[in-house]
Amino acid sequence: MPSISERAWPGGRDAALPAWLGAAGQGPPRFDSVVVRGSGVGALTFAARAARSQALGGRVRIAGPRPRPDRRLVNGCTLRARSLDYLAAALGEDEGSLLEDLFGARRSQAETHVQHSTVARASGDGLALGRIRPFMDAERDGGVLAYGLRNGHLVELLAGRVEALGVPFDGDEPDTLAACRARADGEKPLVVNGSHRPVTDLPAPERPTRFVVASQIPLRRRADAVLPEAGSLICLRRRAGAFDTGVFYPFLVPLTPEADLYGIFYRIVPPAESAAARAEALGWMRRTVEGVADALGADLVDADETRGEAVVPCLPWDDVGTPRSDWLDLHRTYSACTPIITGDGMTRAALAGWLAAEAVLHGEDPVGPTNRSLHLWRGANRDFARGITRFTALTEPLFAHLPSALMRAIAARPDMWATVA
Ligand SMILES: Cc1cc2nc3c(=O)[nH]c(=O)nc-3n(C[C@H](O)[C@H](O)[C@H](O)COP(=O)(O)OP(=O)(O)OC[C@H]3O[C@@H](n4cnc5c(N)ncnc54)[C@H](O)[C@@H]3O)c2cc1C
Numbered sequence: 001m002p003s004i005s006e007r008a009w010p011g012g013r014d015a016a017l018p019a020w021l022g023a024a025g026q027g028p029p030r031f032d033s034v035v036v037r038g039s040g041v042g043a044l045t046f047a048a049r050a051a052r053s054q055a056l057g058g059r060v061r062i063a064g065p066r067p068r069p070d071r072r073l074v075n076g077c078t079l080r081a082r083s084l085d086y087l088a089a090a091l092g093e094d095e096g097s098l099l100e101d102l103f104g105a106r107r108s109q110a111e112t113h114v115q116h117s118t119v120a121r122a123s124g125d126g127l128a129l130g131r132i133r134p135f136m137d138a139e140r141d142g143g144v145l146a147y148g149l150r151n152g153h154l155v156e157l158l159a160g161r162v163e164a165l166g167v168p169f170d171g172d173e174p175d176t177l178a179a180c181r182a183r184a185d186g187e188k189p190l191v192v193n194g195s196h197r198p199v200t201d202l203p204a205p206e207r208p209t210r211f212v213v214a215s216q217i218p219l220r221r222r223a224d225a226v227l228p229e230a231g232s233l234i235c236l237r238r239r240a241g242a243f244d245t246g247v248f249y250p251f252l253v254p255l256t257p258e259a260d261l262y263g264i265f266y267r268i269v270p271p272a273e274s275a276a277a278r279a280e281a282l283g284w285m286r287r288t289v290e291g292v293a294d295a296l297g298a299d300l301v302d303a304d305e306t307r308g309e310a311v312v313p314c315l316p317w318d319d320v321g322t323p324r325s326d327w328l329d330l331h332r333t334y335s336a337c338t339p340i341i342t343g344d345g346m347t348r349a350a351l352a353g354w355l356a357a358e359a360v361l362h363g364e365d366p367v368g369p370t371n372r373s374l375h376l377w378r379g380a381n382r383d384f385a386r387g388i389t390r391f392t393a394l395t396e397p398l399f400a401h402l403p404s405a406l407m408r409a410i411a412a413r414p415d416m417w418a419t420v421a
Contacts, residue, residue, distance in 0.1 A: 013082070013376055013415045013416050014373075016372045016373050016375055016376065017355065017369075017373055018355075018359070018364070018369045018372075020362050020364070021355070021358055026053065026054075026055055026361045026362055026363075027053075027055045027361055027362060027363045028055055028363055029053075029055050029056060029360055029361055029362075029363055030188075030190075030325075030360075030363055031056075031186070031188050031189060031190040031326070031360065032056070032059060032186035032187060032188045032189070033056065033059035033060070033184045033185045033186030033187075033188070033189045033190075034046075034047075034050045034056060034059065034060045034061075034184075034189060034190050034191075034192060034360070035061055035062075035063050035180045035181065035183050035184050035189055035190075035191045035192070036050075036060070036061070036062050036063065036064075036192045036194055037062075037063045037064060037173055037174065037180050037191060037192065037193045037194060037195050037199075038062075038063075038064045038173060038193065038194035038195030038196075038331065039062055039064040039065060039066065039067055039155070039159065039169065039173075039194070040075075040155060040194055040195070040331075040349065041151075041154065041155060041158065041345075041346050041349040041350060041353070042194045042330050042331055042334050042349035042350070042352055042353040043062065043064065043192070043194025043195070043330070043331075043353070044062075044155065044158035044159060044161075044162050044194075044353070045086070045087060045090045045158065045349065045350050045352075045353025045354055045357075046090075046192050046194060046330060046353040046354075046356055046357045047060055047062055047162050047165075047167050048090045048091050048092075048158065048161055048162050048165060048167075048353075048357075049089075049090040049091075049353070049354055049357035049358065049361070050357045050360065050361070051162065051165035051166060051167045052091075052092050052165060053357075053361045055361060056361070058166050059184070059185035059186045060167050060185075061167060061168050061170050061183060061184075061185060062162070062167055062168065062169045062170060063170050063171070063173060063174050063179075063180050063183050064169065064170075064172070064173045064194075064195065065169060065171070065172060065173070066159055066163075066169040067152060067155045067156050067159050069152065069156060069255060070152055071150075071255045071256055071302070071305050071306050072305065072306055072307070072308050073150055073151075073216045073217065073218060073262065073306060073307065073308035074151060074152060074308050074310075075151035075152070075308075075310075075345075076151050076340070076343065076345045076346050077148055077149060077150060077151060077216065077249065077251065077262050077264070078112075078146050078147075078148060078232075078247065078249050078343040079146060079147045079148070079149055079154065079346050079347075080145070080146050080343065080344055080346070080347045080416065080417050081143065081144045081145060081146055081147065081417060081418050081419040082347055082416060082417055082418065082419055082420070083346050083347040083350045083351075084098055084099065084419050084421070085419050085420055085421060086347070086350035086351045086353075086354045086355075087158070087350045087354075088421075089354050090350070090353060090354035090357065091158075091161055094421065095419055095421040096421075098157070099147075101157055102147070102149060102153065102154065102157060103147070103149075103252055106252055107147075107252070108230070109250060109251075109252045109260055110147040110148050110149060110250055110251060110252035111144045111146075111147060111230055111250060112138075112144065112145045112146040112147070112148070112230060112231070112232045112249055112250055113137060113138040113139075113144060113145065113230040113231070114134045114136070114137045114138065114145075114228065114230065114231045114232070115134065115135055115136040115137070115145060115231070115232045115233075115234065115407075116132045116133060116134050116135065116227070116228075116231055116232065116233045116234070117132075117133060117135050117233065117234045117235070117236075117399065117403035117407055118130045118131060118132045118133070118233060118234075118235050118236075118403075119235065119236050119237065119238075119396065119399060119400050120235050120236070120237040120246070120288075120291075120292050120295070121237070126291050126294060126295065127237075127288070127291035127292055127294075127295050128295060129226075129235065129292070129295045129296070130400055131400075132226065132227065132233065133403050133404070134231075134404075135403045135404040135407040135408065136404075136407065136408070136417075138418065141417055141418055142417075142418035142419075142420075143418040143419060144418060144419070145232075145417040145418060146232065146249060146343070146417065147252075148249040148250050148251030148252065148261075148262055149251070149252065149253055150253040150255070150256075151346070153253050153254065153255075154346065170183055173195055173197065174199075175197075175199060175200050176199050176200055176201040177191055177199045177201050177202055177327055178201055180199070181326075188326075189326065190326055190327075190328065190360060191326060191327050191328070192328045192330050192356070193327070193328065193329045193330055193331055193332070194330050194331050194353070195331055196331055196335065202323055202324075202327065203323060205332070206316075208271065208313035208314055208315070209270070209271070209314070210268055210269070210270060210271075210313075210314040210338070211268070211269050211270075211271060211272070211311050211312060211313055211314060212266050212267070212268055212269070212310075212311070212312050212314065212338060212339050212340045212341060213266060213267055213269055213278075213281040213282055213285055213309075213310070213311050214264055214265065214266035214267075214285060214308075214309065214310050214311075214312070214340050215264065215265055215266075215282060215285035215286040215288075215289050215307065215308070215309045216262060216263065216264035216265075216289065216307070216308045216309075217262065217263060217264075217289060217290070217293070217300055217301075217303060217306060217307045217308075218251060218253070218256050218259035218261070218262045218300075218301045218302075218306050219248070219251075219259060219260070219261040219262060219263055219293050219298040219299060219300060219301060220258055220259055220260055220261070220298060220299050220301050221260055221261055221297060221298050222297045222298060222299060223297075224297040225296060225297035225298055226295075226296055226297050227248065227261070227296050227297075227298075229250070230250055231250075232247065232248060232249040232250065233246075233247065233248040233296070234246070234247050234407070235247070235248070235292055236388070236395075236396065236399055237265075237288060237292075238392055238396050241392060242267065242268070242388060242389045242390075242392055243267075243388040243389075243392055243395070243396075244265055244266070244267045244284070244285070244288050245265065245266055245267070245341065245388050246263060246264060246265040246266075246288065246289055246292050247263070247264055247343065248261055248262070248263040248264075248292070248293070248296060248298075249261070249262060256301055256302065256306055258301055259301040259306075261298050263289045263292065263293050263296075263298070264289060264340075265285045265286075265288040265289040265292070266285060266340050266341060267281070267284075267285065268314070268338060268341070268385060268388065268389050269281055272311070278311060281311075282309050282311070285309070286307070286309065310340070312339040312340060313339075314337070314338045314339065315332060315335055315336045315337060315339075316336065316337075317336060317337050317378055317382050318336070319336075319367075319371040320332045320333040320336055320367075320371060321367060322367055325365070328356060328360075328366055328367065330352055330353065330356055330370070333352055333356075333367075333370050333371060333374065334348040334349045334351070334352035334353075334370075334374060335348075335349075336374070336378055337378050337381040337382060337385070338381055338382075338384075338385040341381065341384055341385060341388070342377075342380055342381045342384050344377055344380075344381070344416070347377070347416075348374055348377050351373055351374065351377075352370050352373065352374060355369060355370050355373050356369075356370045376416070377416070380416065383409075387406075
């Protein structure tokens with residue numbers, strides 16, 4: 001009997017990857033050099049693969065600052081294990097060496113083996129949780145599902161790898177395509193945008209009509225913690241016709257070694273009408289993540305120094321094109337849809353960074369293959385966004401009583417978590 005994912009997505013999660021991938025030989029590329037703008041996961045993954053190419057002869061540089069260590073939980077912390085396959089492919093090493101350098105001997109503390117779900121409701125001054133039930137596990141789904149880390153810790157590791165491959169970090173992030181081109185080591189550069197900031201000499205992107213507000217924090221389990229070890233939790237709280245959504249994952253990071261869990265709550269919202277409305281939306285997320293953490297039996301760790309909060313614009317669901325062939329908006333391509341909500345931003349950045357670089361090195365136009373490789377991920381993201389913003393009167397009882405079926409339908413997509421290594 002084929003698995004759910006094989007029936008829904010014939011060929012599995014990587015069926016849309018191009019046939020030339022992995023074929024012997026490269027190029028010749030249409031460009032003699034690459035400038036990567038930005039220094040996040042997508043930018044560094046692209047740079048790593050490009051830097052290993054003989055055809056480009058090392059003419060790869062990053063127009064952006066080298067990432068610096070910071071205890072704050074800025075950006076994503078749930079690294080789906082599948083991300084490691086794409087990162088390892090781009091870096092030319094194996095998943096084990098990445099895991100060793102990310103986590104060392106305490107790696108198992110970062111691992112999620114079973115995902116659970118529950119609902120939260122107001123109770124007295126705090127929040128109470130419904131029954132916590134598993135809906136996905138590593139045994140059935142092919143291995144460890146995710147690793148909890150600070151995004152910056154991964155980025156610092158990638159920055160070190162990229163530097164070791166000879167790629168310089170060349171100062172601040174330029175505001176224009178022209179300024180990026182001026183930094184190139186060749187006559188015919190490709191500029192790859194790995195930053196969420198647009199350049200000012202290309203058409204401005206449309207104004208966002210939706211945002212995601214989020215608050216996240218590292219935690220330490222108390223002796224009375226109710227979430228099993230190596231277990232994650234997704235928690236819905238119905239409010240004003242939509243869901244506030246939270247996830248809690250096992251976590252390990254060197255700069256906050258006492259934390260063993262992290263939690264985030266987020267909500268899809270219209271543009272804030274004022275700074276006060278924005279602060280109110282963030283304050284609600286903060287109180288909810290802290291209330292659910294307490295109900296789970298976990299304490300905040302150095303909240304003032306470690307809490308991360310964000311209001312991030314949503315992008316359209318569609319394929320991302322390009323106004324000119326020497327500019328690739330990689331960040332917009334892998335960020336398409338709703339940020340944060342499906343915990344796959346790093347996976348998509350790694351997949352897109354690796355695949356776009358492979359396309360360039362094979363002399364292919366990277367836009368089409370990179371968009372196609374992401375369709376599966378965008379579809380899961382769109383379904384989940386709909387699940388938490390519409391039909392909530394139906395979703396909540398289904399989620400409370402049949403979480404496994406519902407989560408598999410809108411979120412779990414079993415084939416998209418564990419590594420294939
Ligand atoms: C609070 C939060 C929680 C997240 N949780 C997860 C997770 O658990 N797992 C996961 O895989 N990914 C998660 N993500 C997304 C993930 O961090 C990024 O998709 C990933 O790091 C790839 O981006 P980057 O590093 O290449 O680029 P960066 O430039 O470093 O991107 C950083 C972030 O900036 C955000 N951003 C985009 N536009 C703007 C803007 N105008 N203003 C402010 N920020 C903007 C992006 O969504 C991205 O998250 C989360 C992001 C945030 C902000």
